[in-house]
Amino acid sequence: MGRAPCCDKTKVKRGPWSPEEDSKLRDYIEKYGNGGNWISLPLKAGLRRCGKSCRLRWLNYLRPNIKHGDFSEEEDRIIFSLFAAIGSRWSIIAAHLPGRTDNDIKNYWNTKLRKKLLSSSSSSHSSSAMASPYLNPNSQDVKRPLTPSTTIPSSSYNPYAENPNHYPTKSLISSINGFEAEEKQILPYISPNYPQDLSLSDSNNNTWYASGFLLNHNMCDHYNNHTSFSSNINGKRSEIMMKQEETMMMMMIDHHIDQRTKGYNGDFTQGYYNYYTGHGDLKQMISGTGTNSNINMGCSGSSSSSISNLAENKSSSSLLQHKCLPYFYS
DNA sequence: AACGGTCTCAACCGCGGATGG
DNA sequence: CCCATCCGCGGTTGAGACCGT
Numbered sequence: 001m002g003r004a005p006c007c008d009k010t011k012v013k014r015g016p017w018s019p020e021e022d023s024k025l026r027d028y029i030e031k032y033g034n035g036g037n038w039i040s041l042p043l044k045a046g047l048r049r050c051g052k053s054c055r056l057r058w059l060n061y062l063r064p065n066i067k068h069g070d071f072s073e074e075e076d077r078i079i080f081s082l083f084a085a086i087g088s089r090w091s092i093i094a095a096h097l098p099g100r101t102d103n104d105i106k107n108y109w110n111t112k113l114r115k116k117l118l119s120s121s122s123s124s125h126s127s128s129a130m131a132s133p134y135l136n137p138n139s140q141d142v143k144r145p146l147t148p149s150t151t152i153p154s155s156s157y158n159p160y161a162e163n164p165n166h167y168p169t170k171s172l173i174s175s176i177n178g179f180e181a182e183e184k185q186i187l188p189y190i191s192p193n194y195p196q197d198l199s200l201s202d203s204n205n206n207t208w209y210a211s212g213f214l215l216n217h218n219m220c221d222h223y224n225n226h227t228s229f230s231s232n233i234n235g236k237r238s239e240i241m242m243k244q245e246e247t248m249m250m251m252m253i254d255h256h257i258d259q260r261t262k263g264y265n266g267d268f269t270q271g272y273y274n275y276y277t278g279h280g281d282l283k284q285m286i287s288g289t290g291t292n293s294n295i296n297m298g299c300s301g302s303s304s305s306s307i308s309n310l311a312e313n314k315s316s317s318s319l320l321q322h323k324c325l326p327y328f329y330s
Numbered sequence: 331a332a333c334g335g336t337c338t339c340a341a342c343c344g345c346g347g348a349t350g351g
Numbered sequence: 352c353c354c355a356t357c358c359g360c361g362g363t364t365g366a367g368a369c370c371g372t
Binding site: 050056 | 340342343
Binding site for chain 3: 091
């Protein structure tokens with residue numbers, strides 16, 4: 001059984017909007033708003049249109065402060081960066097570009113930016129300093145931001161090689177935020193020096209209980225540029241640990257994107273949390289009562305902010321708000 | 331000028347999630 | 352908990368503009 005249509009297609013007008021229709025819709029919404037109900041709006045406004053069509057017309061064209069026309073270099077850069085990190089989540093990307101609609105950005109990507117990216121990737125002497133850093137060597141259209149680079153040093157310690165049964169699967173990350181990732185390819189690689197380098201330890205000075213990631217600002221191919229470690233006391237990795245770890249990474253990516261789109265120019269984001277007390281600690285992280293977890297930004301003289309601050313920051317992007325938090329409370 | 335191919339972008343479609351009864 | 356309804360999103364379509372021959 002198919003889904004019931006939202007309106008009777010035979011009784012509504014379709015196709016391009018006339019200036020008169022635009023005027024009716026604009027006048028009505030400016031006077032009364034949409035009343036929280038797009039379906040009943042056309043009737044009240046005297047329009048022979050489907051409610052969804054009215055909504056789309058308002059949001060994409062009539063709404064005040066909509067920006068039309070050419071995208072700036074800076075906007076291009078933001079789109080590239082966000083697309084590389086989160087894929088075709090146009091509404092999230094649009095949220096970072098005031099005045100732009102998701103539809104606009106989607107069209108712009110499909111007609112211009114993708115070609116720009118492909119042309120810069122096919123040129124062996126690319127002069128585009130903007131596009132090339134976001135290219136993933138394994139994909140022509142940057143659909144696999146989590147695919148690890150082949151340039152990861154072989155000396156990096158990889159616990160999954162020793163415990164192949166504990167590879168995380170792609171299901172988690174792809175279900176969290178739409179990333180595509182091959183099976184067994186989303187694992188974090190381990191830098192043997194990472195715990196020491198970052199002086200991470202739990203309250204017992206025991207790094208076996210911690211997990212961390214370090215991302216630099218090249219979000220697309222971050223496996224090429226970050227180090228991370230992960231293990232537990234037995235060298236085994238439980239499903240929940242993997243979930244926590246991957247969720248943590250998603251939060252860091254989100255935080256990193258937020259900061260960079262706000263003009264932050266530091267080198268990396270790092271994050272870690274403590275496994276010691278199990279899953280409950282993650283709730284403490286969010287509530288701000290935890291003591292063994294953090295996300296830090298920066299290089300030398302870095303500033304830092306706790307995850308609880310991020311969670312309470314309503315201006316933080318929806319990826320963190322809607323995609324990560326449910327994991328902590330489930 | 332005429333024609334055909336390509337490009338652009340507004341609009342549509344259908345799905346999944348949220349919400350409320 | 353179930354179901355109906357609505358909203359919002361991302362993928363797709365197609366009319367018109369544009370361009371090359």
